[in-house]
Amino acid sequence: MQSNDKIYLDNAATTPVDPRVFEAMQPYLTEIFGNPSSIHQYGKIAKVMLEDTRDLIAEFIRCKPKEIFFTSGGTESINTFLKGISLPPGEKNCIITSSIEHMAVLETMNYLNKNFNVIPRYVKPERNGSIDPGEVLDLLDEATIAVSIMHVNNETGVKNDIKKIAEHCKSKNIPFHSDTVQSFGKMDINVKELGVDSISASAHKIYGPKGIGFIYVNENIRYENLLHGGSQERNKRGGTENIPAIAGFQKAVEILKSEMENDIKHYKTLHAQLMTGLNDFSQLFILNSSEYLSVPNIVSISFYKSKINFDSETLFMKLDIDGVAVSGGSACTSGSLKPSHVMQELGHDNETAMATIRISLGRFNTPDDIVRFVKLLKKALGLL
DSSP states (O other), X not given: OOOTTOEXXXXXXXXXXXXXXXXXXXXXXXXXXXXXXXXXXXXXXXXXXXXXXXXXXXXXXXXXXXXXXXXSSHHHHHHHHHHHHHOSOOSOOEEEEETTSOHHHHHHHHHHHHHHOOEEEEEOOOTTSOOOHHHHHHHOOTTEEEEEOOSBOTTTOBBOOHHHHHHHHHHTTOOEEEEOTTTBTTBOOOHHHHTOSEEEEEGGGTTSOSSOEEEEEOTTOOOOOSSOSSSHHHHTSOSOOOHHHHHHHHHHHHHHHHHHHHHHHHHHHHHHHHHHHHGGGGGGEEEOSOTTTBOTTXXXXXXXXXXXXXXXXXXXXXXXHTTEEOBSSOTXXXXXXXXXXXXXXXXXOHHHHHTEEEEEOOTTXXXXXXHHHHHHHHHHTTOO
């Protein structure tokens, strides 16, 4: 998937499209181009594939097909839930979330607060980067509209106990949504067993195409539409469905059904090798990820400025010149030279937060990639 001289280790930002996914998409870009809302043969063929994909995803996360709605990705899915459940404004005016959520959650909360007086209540992370379910429980009251806590943090890979959070929400009859963009395809997600009322996911994190995702919403949850227009997605999301991307999403999930266990084993093998390599100079950095609490495909480290002359912009430029792709954190904020809000919430000062590297492993990475990356990182840091 990558040339021999390139090392792509930014899979948490986006994964390369699996060749099998690309192959599955091609007919829907050329031959099977019908609008699934059309009543003729062209439309009917597209409609069958669309509903087959809905059935497949529903089976994969153990919900009803009618509870799956296709969107353009994780951000739209998150906006759909948070805005849809908050509007129109009512007596309840509070949403509980965490201070280390993806910006899709935090900026949506800022919008709702500014324009509709929806009050966000933020739970801060523990020192290990996780959200304490007890802290969520303490904030639940009669003013709470909903709770939204991510399953896996996109910068650190740390997992949250969303099953326990869901239990607390259920005890108060409060809807609970989880951003599962980073956990979908990296761990088993059974929405009934977890007790969540809604989750968001995106295809381009699981070797599918960009521009397609879904939101699961329990059939008993009532929410307003984010997009208005035609009657697509059972009148919940207007606009012609992205049929080629949905075909790719279908194939990506089919592959996960048979290969996810092998993927996870592969991530664990590469993770162990990476940590062995990083241990050679572990005195120079703080490990933001956790061996026990994190998914195996994400490793985040922050360098001590007092121990090494670190310039984040220069470091990433050096690595990029050497063909290495990593990030400083979320891809949605990496274009900014501001420190990561996640790192700041973990207690890092601005300098340490800026001196952070996120290494995210993928299906197509090899042990040789890890060996070469560690060597090139040492070179970029001036350790060789």
